Amino acid sequence: MTEAPRVLIWWSTGAASYVAAKLALRQHPDALLVRCDTDNEDVDNYRFEADACRRLNRDITTIRSTEYRSVWDVWTRRKFIAGRKGAPCTSEMKVAPRLAFQRPHDLHVFGYTADRLDALRYKRMTETFFELHTWAPLIDNGVTKFGALAIVERDGLELPRSYAMGFPNANCLETGCGKATDPKYWALFRYHFPHRFDRTAALSRQLGARLTRIDGERRFIDEIPADHPMLDPIVPACDFLCAATDWDGDE
Numbered sequence: 245m246t247e248a249p250r251v252l253i254w255w256s257t258g259a260a261s262y263v264a265a266k267l268a269l270r271q272h273p274d275a276l277l278v279r280c281d282t283d284n285e286d287v288d289n290y291r292f293e294a295d296a297c298r299r300l301n302r303d304i305t306t307i308r309s310t311e312y313r314s315v316w317d318v319w320t321r322r323k324f325i326a327g328r329k330g331a332p333c334t335s336e337m338k339v340a341p342r343l344a345f346q347r348p349h350d351l352h353v354f355g356y357t358a359d360r361l362d363a364l365r366y367k368r369m370t371e372t373f374f375e376l377h378t379w380a381p382l383i384d385n386g387v388t389k390f391g392a393l394a395i396v397e398r399d400g401l402e403l404p405r406s407y408a409m410g411f412p413n414a415n416c417l418e419t420g421c422g423k424a425t426d427p428k429y430w431a432l433f434r435y436h437f438p439h440r441f442d443r444t445a446a447l448s449r450q451l452g453a454r455l456t457r458i459d460g461e462r463r464f465i466d467e468i469p470a471d472h473p474m475l476d477p478i479v480p481a482c483d484f485l486c487a488a489t490d491w492d493g494d495e
Contacts, residue, residue, distance in 0.1 A: 252278050252346065253277045258414035289414050296401060307342070315418070351379060352378045354366065355380075357389045358386045418440060434468070441465070
């Protein structure tokens, strides 16, 4: 007997996944919100998740790796943080659990935004996992990252603190993102989370992982000058496209 297809909204504790869930639930009220637990999120992300679930009147289905406890566990056991083909934490903590959970006819909803680089990431993802039936409602509705932040605030929710700090997304703030090469990102991470930065910097030295790029040269993150510029906060900006998400969440 063939199992009924499901709608899976992939939740990542940030603004874009909230707006994607809001749009998807309008058309698919029985959809599941699913989060791959990486044990690598800032504590305020879980506060936002609880607030968002109350607003959407939904619970989160949490799945996780059966082999690794955390991103840090992946990095230390695999002795590898990131490379040209990506990061093992992504494949082990997100892709593998999703592959184990999904069914052939599921519809996968992702929170990629309409920003050019994010749309390109979504295109690459669909080309890599061509067998998946996917939907990116923010791209379809022209909602950018700035717009997603504004929609969250308009719905009366307090954004994860990482956005006001200046981080471009709300994820991976226990270790810093191993795939990030911008020294402005790591300078910002060092400013807000010095002890977490030192821990990741020490491991990257131990593994020989030059995670950042300065003047076209790969460097260790602890080589970033103390006065190096940092990323600027993203300012929420809502336009007429935000109206595409108008819904009180109680239908």
